[in-house]
Amino acid sequence: xxxxxxxxxxxxxxxxxxxxxxxxxxxxxxxxxxxxxxxxxxxxxxxxxxxxxxxxxxxxxxxxxxxxxxxxxxxxxxxxxxxxxxxxxxxxxxxxxxxxxxxxxxxxxxxxxxxxxxxxxxxxxxxxxxxxxxxxxxxxxxxxxxxxxxxxxxxxxxxxxxxxxxxxxxxxxxxxxxxxxxxxxxxxxxxxxxxxxxxxxxxxxxxxxxxxxxxxxxxxxxxxxxxxxxxxxx
Amino acid sequence: xxxxxxxxxxxxxxxxxxxxxxxxxxxxxxxxxxxxxxxxxxxxxxxxxxxxxxxxxxxxxxxxxxxxxxxxxxx
Numbered sequence: 573x574x575x576x577x578x579x580x581x582x583x584x585x586x587x588x589x590x591x592x593x594x595x596x597x598x599x600x601x602x603x604x605x606x607x608x609x610x611x612x613x614x615x616x617x618x619x620x621x622x623x624x625x626x627x628x629x630x631x632x633x634x635x636x637x638x639x640x641x642x643x644x645x646x647x648x649x650x651x652x653x654x655x656x657x658x659x660x661x662x663x664x665x666x667x668x669x670x671x672x673x674x675x676x677x678x679x680x681x682x683x684x685x686x687x688x689x690x691x692x693x694x695x696x697x698x699x700x701x702x703x704x705x706x707x708x709x710x711x712x713x714x715x716x717x718x719x720x721x722x723x724x725x726x727x728x729x730x731x732x733x734x735x736x737x738x739x740x741x742x743x744x745x746x747x748x749x750x751x752x753x754x755x756x757x758x759x760x761x762x763x764x765x766x767x768x769x770x771x772x773x774x775x776x777x778x779x780x781x782x783x784x785x786x787x788x789x790x791x792x793x794x795x796x797x798x799x800x801x802x803x804x805x806x
Numbered sequence: 807x808x809x810x811x812x813x814x815x816x817x818x819x820x821x822x823x824x825x826x827x828x829x830x831x832x833x834x835x836x837x838x839x840x841x842x843x844x845x846x847x848x849x850x851x852x853x854x855x856x857x858x859x860x861x862x863x864x865x866x867x868x869x870x871x872x873x874x875x876x877x878x879x880x881x
Contacts (some may be wrong), residue, residue: 583870609825610811620814624824631828670835678824685820782832789839796846796874803853803865 581796584617586788593785598713600778607771615768622768624682630776632700634783636738638668639703642710643731650728658724659798661731663790665784676700686735687751695744698754699737708757850874 593727608626615622642661649657679697680690691697710730740747745754756763764772812818855877857865865871 583873587873605825609821614815620817621820623817623821627824627828666835666839670831674828674831677827681820681824681827685817786835786839789836789843793839793843793846795851795870796843798848799868799871799874800846800853801849803850804856 576705583792587792588796589687590785590788590792593781593788597778599784600781601772604771604778605775607774612771613767618669621682621685624678625768626771626775628678629772630779631671631678633776634779635668635672635675635703635707636741638664638671638783639707639731639734642668643735646724646728646731648726655720655724658727658785659794660787660791661727663787663794664783665707665711665714666790667786669704669711670786671779671783672700672704672707676704679783683751694751695748695749696741697743700726701746702737703734703741706730710734761779847874 592633604626608623612623614620629764642664643656645661645664648654649661655669676697679700708725713726713730714723717726742755743748745752757769762769812822825863854862854865854871
């Protein structure tokens with residue numbers, strides 16, 4: 573099954589896909605922005621500041637999702653010695669890091685009118701900051717180590733250590749007394765009205781498309797980098 | 807209507823700052839990754855140009871190399 577993940581076979585798809593993903597992203601983000609900034613109602617308690625949720629929550633979800641994907645791919649890649657999985661993980665990391673930073677900064681901006689402070693060493697916020705550090709360490713490891721075996725092992729260890737932080741982020745609002753509110757949405761139920769849920773889902777879809785676009789561009793770059801080294805050996 | 811969109815009952819600064827930061831981050835990330843792609847592709851084309859005809863013909867047997875040479879732009 574893994575032979576279908578061979579870079580030589582999928583480059584023809586990954587090199588053409590970005591332009592279609594970009595078009596889809598522009599369409600969904602246009603709908604998302606109209607919904608979240610104009611059409612969705614203000615909150616009865618938080619008034620218009622609730623609109624920050626439409627960038628903050630999708631960014632947080634996607635940064636967590638990407639880190640889980642990185643860990644899964646790194647572990648499977650290490651066990652089955654699939655080099656391409658490491659390449660995919662490495663290509664996912666930049667967008668994961670940026671979404672993580674966006675979640676922290678927009679959360680901080682939301683904190684000022686809601687809590688009266690830009691920053692608090694609250695369990696949720698601190699654990700998200702720790703995730704940024706794991707993303708940074710992960711990306712720096714790819715820059716420092718050149719030998720494949722070593723970099724694969726080290727990045728797998730970093731992602732495995734970092735994944736311990738993910739359930740802490742998720743349950744921090746339940747385990748500790750935090751400024752951050754508990755989750756409003758879970759798989760089984762949601763306390764958000766459809767008029768706010770719709771823009772939230774549209775913005776999540778558009779952010780996911782943007783991370784796919786960045787992933788494809790980065791993955792193609794990494795493949796060309798490998799081919800550059802291949803030309804040196806000819 | 808326009809005033810409400812901009813000022814949002816005093817929350818406009820916070821809302822617009824959050825959205826601006828998000829999209830500025832997206833734009834920076836997009837152009838950084840695009841610049842990396844262009845740099846690597848240029849390097850590949852330059853290296854390919856230095857190969858003798860025999861090696862170039864051999865390199866072209868790999869479809870991925872042909873794809874890299876033919877793709878004029880990522881987007």
